[in-house]
Amino acid sequence: MSQFSDHSFANEKALIRVDFNVPLNDKFEITDDTRIRGAVPTIQKILKDGGSVILMSHLGRPKDGPTDKYSLKHLVPHLQELLETQVEFANDCIGDEAVQKAAALKPGQVLLLENLRFYKEEEKGDKAFAQKLAKLGDVYVNDAFGTAHRAHASTAVIAQFFTKDKRMFGLLMENEINSAEKVLHQSQKPFTAIIGGAKVSDKILIIENLLERATDIIIGGGMAYTFLKALGGNIGKSLCEDDRLDTARELCKKAEEKGVRLHLPSDSIIADKFAADANDSSAPSNAIPDGWMGLDIGENACEQFTNVIHRSKTILWNGPMGVFEMVKFQRGTRGIARAVAEATAKGAFSLVGGGDSVAAVNQFGYADQVSYVSTGGGALLEYFEGKELPGIAAIKA
Ligand code: AMP
Numbered sequence: 184m185s186q187f188s189d190h191s192f193a194n195e196k197a198l199i200r201v202d203f204n205v206p207l208n209d210k211f212e213i214t215d216d217t218r219i220r221g222a223v224p225t226i227q228k229i230l231k232d233g234g235s236v237i238l239m240s241h242l243g244r245p246k247d248g249p250t251d252k253y254s255l256k257h258l259v260p261h262l263q264e265l266l267e268t269q270v271e272f273a274n275d276c277i278g279d280e281a282v283q284k285a286a287a288l289k290p291g292q293v294l295l296l297e298n299l300r301f302y303k304e305e306e307k308g309d310k311a312f313a314q315k316l317a318k319l320g321d322v323y324v325n326d327a328f329g330t331a332h333r334a335h336a337s338t339a340v341i342a343q344f345f346t347k348d349k350r351m352f353g354l355l356m357e358n359e360i361n362s363a364e365k366v367l368h369q370s371q372k373p374f375t376a377i378i379g380g381a382k383v384s385d386k387i388l389i390i391e392n393l394l395e396r397a398t399d400i401i402i403g404g405g406m407a408y409t410f411l412k413a414l415g416g417n418i419g420k421s422l423c424e425d426d427r428l429d430t431a432r433e434l435c436k437k438a439e440e441k442g443v444r445l446h447l448p449s450d451s452i453i454a455d456k457f458a459a460d461a462n463d464s465s466a467p468s469n470a471i472p473d474g475w476m477g478l479d480i481g482e483n484a485c486e487q488f489t490n491v492i493h494r495s496k497t498i499l500w501n502g503p504m505g506v507f508e509m510v511k512f513q514r515g516t517r518g519i520a521r522a523v524a525e526a527t528a529k530g531a532f533s534l535v536g537g538g539d540s541v542a543a544v545n546q547f548g549y550a551d552q553v554s555y556v557s558t559g560g561g562a563l564l565e566y567f568e569g570k571e572l573p574g575i576a577a578i579k580a
Pocket of ligand 1: 381403
């Protein structure tokens with residue numbers, strides 16, 4: 184593979200796989216452009232070098248071929264604003280129009296291709312389809328960390344059609360990988376992983392892998408109650424995966440054997456129903472009254488977790504501490520976001536990743552006070568599970 188920053192793109196057509204899978208409202212306005220902005224430095228470096236750019240992405244999950252709803256043409260006006268240049272659009276990602284428009288590109292020009300997932304071949308990782316895409320550019324740049332865990336035509340299969348010096352990661356992808364590596368393989372200790380969210384079953388592999396590396400693992404959110412029940416607590420009608428009680432016990436045992444401190448919330452904010460207008464109270468997390476459920480970590484737990492976070496040098500945060508979408512149950516997640524920001528200000532390296540924790544740091548205004556906010560949800564999770572991501576492996580091969 185080639186190093187993006189060292190490569191001169193002068194007179195080259197760079198085919199960039201970006202992740203422009205952004206949320207749109209019913210007027211096709213972009214409601215969060217983080218992913219598009221994330222790719223801008225990569226695009227600008229290529230244009231500045233005197234190269235041209237062909238952008239390809241998926242948007243949403245179209246089922247039966249082209250539909251207006253999932254057309255990438257809706258992104259053109261905003262992309263033009265961000266890049267401060269005109270953006271051409273091809274109504275099909277392969278075929279005559281795409282070939283002609285790509286061939287006609289002059290240095291400094293940008294072409295956006297229509298949604299890759301209008302072809303089933305994309306997700307199937309079809310080789311012939313990947314080859315057609317590959318022919319559009321001289322050099323392949325993968326800047327789509329959000330889809331790096333998929334072995335799709337445009338994210339992985341396509342790389343084989345470019346020689347090693349003509350395939351590389353973009354700047355966003357490089358940042359993502361460097362940040363993840365800093366946490367996973369070069370962490371300064373103490374290293375605290377904060378894992379939250381709804382389900383234990385989604386997070387077993389990441390916890391197992393982190394048990395090899397972290398000094399402290401904080402478990403919050405709905406998944407904490409399966410652990411609390413497994414340890415003999417009364418959790419009322421809190422979220423619980425009864426088929427994972429043994430797993431939870433095993434994870435606790437492994438943590439003890441490895442000397443990793445596992446922190447569960449000492450108390451909880453409890454509710455009599457899962458609703459924004461529920462009656463709320465607080466209780467020890469292992470003595471929640473029948474008919475009540477834990478929907479956030481309590482005040483003591485927040486303080487307990489904050490102390491652990493404050494003495495950490497490396498922090499990974501994936502998943503909220505409670506139902507932060509509801510005002511009554513967002514104090515815990517907000518408190519943890521603040522603690523991560525404070526630890527960062529004192530010199531810790533903090534990485535926040537996974538859809539909901541990213542939404543939380545954005546919502547509470549801490550996104551620019553942590554070291555890195557990842558654009559990858561599933562991809563980041565798989566990276567921390569210790570898996571090799573096809574999008575990364577294909578470039579390095
Ligand atoms: P995940 O996608 O697994 O990271 O889970 C995120 C979701 O978990 C968010 O929508 C939260 O509202 C939800 N969640 C967090 N804490 C709880 C809880 N104590 N009970 C039920 N749901 C929760």
